[in-house]
Amino acid sequence: MKQIAVLGMPNTGKSTFFNRLTGADASIGNWPGITVDLMMAKVKLGSSEAEIVDLPGIYDLRGFSEDEAVVRKFLEHTPLHLVLIILNATQLDRQLSLALQIKRLNLPAVLLLNMADEAPQFGVEIDRDKMSDRLKMPVVPISAKYGKNYDTAYQTISDTLDRQEQAVSAQSLDQCMKCDNQMASEMGSLMQDAIKLPKTFKDNLTTRLDRVLLHPVFGLPIFFGAMFLMFQLVYAIGTPIQDIMGQGADWFQGAVLEPTLAGLPEMLRGLLVDGLYSGLSVVLSFIPVIILFFFAMAIVEDSGYLSRSAFLMDAFMARLGLDGRSFVMSLMGFGCNVPAIMGTRVMRSPGLRLLTMLVIPFSLCSARLNVFIFMTAALFSATVAPIVLFSLYIFSFVAAILTAALFKSKYKNDDPLILELPPYRFPTLKQMLLRSWSELKHFWRWSYKFIIFGVVAIWVLNNFPPGVPPASPETFSGIIGQWLQPILGPIGINPQLAVALIFGFIAKEIVIGGLAVIYGQSDNALMGAIAAQIDWAQAYSFMLFTLLYTPCLSTVAVLKSESKSWKFTAFSIVWSLVLAWGASFVFYQGSKALSF
Template identity: 65%
Template structure:
């Protein structure tokens, strides 16, 4: 088994190449000796089988930021047969220094000049053969986005990788990168020589489309309203298209239950039948029914990110975020937390300031992740009209931003930051349909794999709590769940949250995916109507919104807490995040619920 590392600067299309190269079959795993999860895949390259590891994007090999130190530790502890370097052709004058650093490691390497299709638009011309002579490694111009649609660069890259692997019998490990004598003056001299000999950049050429769009979308007054309007439009699309698809999938799951499962399990004892159908199937099925909504959400987010607009949101928000002790990168990580808080928190490694990292990690868990999203879409569908529901959903996103801002204001003094923001805005791009679908599907698979670790256990426990002891009515006050609900009722009653909703919240601490599955089990045990109808019969919209606010803000899931502790290297910090989130959730829900009741709602 041979081993390949894929390495490059951020926003160079490294992940796009990795997904195309591996067929989007990569999995996330903890690499031996590392404290960070890395993307890796095993595939056949020619006659050779190889592990391919996608390393974090870095700017420098010498380890200034956490991500750069992760790459440094990986290279010093892992023997490699080949390094694939991915650079952006348009920014070759600023990125070749990384290839020169890797050259000094004396590990076989191939340089892929990605985004070569965009280079002519910016007046960039490169001579790959001359660069190869200077670097003493194969250099190939290509487009990971379009593959072989743009010349034959991608096929040439695969051939070069296969040939190099065939020739390299034994892996090489760098014991100490600092011994490789990476000298800044020498690097600058070599870089200048390559640029003079092999690269021509027109000073009069510019990308007129990007320039024209930025004049409008980065306008100092209109920029932010346009961004939030675009996000609201995205929620409208997700809700309008996702809800009918979700209803169709729910109908199919109900049909399977009635037509297939119930006849099969009829001879079973009633307790076991109820457990298998009313517990496992209904609980997990309720979560699965929201796959179309989650897929649409990630589809839209892939468009926003890959088009280059997400990076511009960091630019737009930087001045405002700076007043809170954060910067534009913190805003982007919060947006990425809409998918899942865990990778967003891990993404703060690119920040070199410890204070900025800690404060960013404290605010990211307030991002409305996809696990919370399916709960909110269900609740808004059950208790609000189709005309009002998208606005309600958008308001929850605004509340998540508000919670992050309040948190930053209160804690910025404890986590000072003096690290300036250095941000490179990519040109606007039109992502391919395949690229968007692959990205969205990978995220959905990650969501399902991550959630299934907890949903089954959570649903089983909740069902048992609702049916034990066996000699009392299911989901009644005499059951174990009823006792737990009554115990926490004094704390949650001022928020309008009843005992049934309280049980779901308690198990939501393990994973927010359990909240919806738990509600399906709890209300399914006490009501023959559909889940939405059962909940709408018991609570009004004020209680529902208070419940959603609490779900949005209270304890991050167990996985998020574990990552907070690991990334901060502080149990005290993780405890602070938990205690503060519970306090903020209670105060916010209390003010909303009591205020709404005072106003007569």
């Protein structure tokens, strides 16, 4: 098996090429000591079988960012038969340095000049033979997006690979890179001889669009409008599909699963149906929003507009230690936190990414909204209810801003925020579908085990010891609810509501269902039972707690899979619990002191 790595700068269409070459059949590979997910796939090229790895986009092999360190480590420790370098043909004036660095490392390479179709528009002319001669590697212009010249590229890659019998790893990378001046002069002469750049830069579509989209007055309103549209696209379509899937899952449970399993002992049946099966349906319920979210993200990101959002929002977000992309993700979190947290991967600075992940869970998602609508309907009059709901949105924003302000020095953004504003491009349908599909696989890969395990664990808490009514005070949950009274009592949460909070740890969707089990009532009768037992201050305190503590198991699962750190995940959970308790305590004791 031969080894190939794909290397290139960000925004060069590297992943588009990788997907085309591998037929989108990639999975996440494992390399010792490498902390970033790398996609890899097996492909037959010419007469050789090869394993291809998509390295993260980097600017400089000597750079200081996490991705740059990862690529360095990879090249030093993995013997390769071929490095595929992808550079943006219109930006060779700066990207050529990466090819020169690979040449200096004596790694076998093929250079692909992507976006060759854009080069003439910019007035860039390239003498391919001269370049190939100087760099001592084959050079092929391509268009990864439209597949132009792809056959030639494929042939060149196969031929080069066939000739390369031995795998080579980069030797003493540091030493090789210390000849800065020599490389600068090499780059200068290569530029002069092989590449013709335009003297003046013509106005193009991007310049004209930016005049409107980055307009000092209209820029922000257009941005908010675009975000509103994206939100609607994702959740106005996604949430109803989620509901239909939920009904489908319930129907299957009632019509097929329960009759089939009727002969089994009650405990085993409960474990299978209420534990394993409902865990599985929780995982499945996220599929529509993840697909739609990344479909929309592919448009916003690949078009170049996401980088523009960073420009538009920077004056405000920089003060919070975040940037405009964090804002976009938090905003999308108001639909569902899970895809929003997955979306933070576009931010390559670890500090910025972690801080954004810490903030997103405070976005009031649609699942929490359902709990609040139910509770406000039960305890508040129709005129007050909307104000109560609105106040919860305010708390959601305040919690997010407070969290960012408190922890921005802990999760410092070390990478300089110098962001490329690439030309506007529209992704192809294939690119959008591929993006959704690979993110879905990413979510599925380990989340389902974690979520199902969590759902089963909470089922055990609610149904054991055997022989007591589910979620009653005699079960483990009931005992925990009682046991937590010294802590939860001062915030107005009684043992029954405490059990509901334990349910809520799985998913906020099931809090109402949980309350129905706990109180043995449903719908209007349940509202009545709750209203008879607690006052409005307790209800509001319960809602505040529900808003701020850990959103759901699925959020925890993606926090872990994106941060790759249990420590960070635990910190996020603990902080949200502390904030939830603190806010509820201040509110509940405050309202009692003022004796409302």
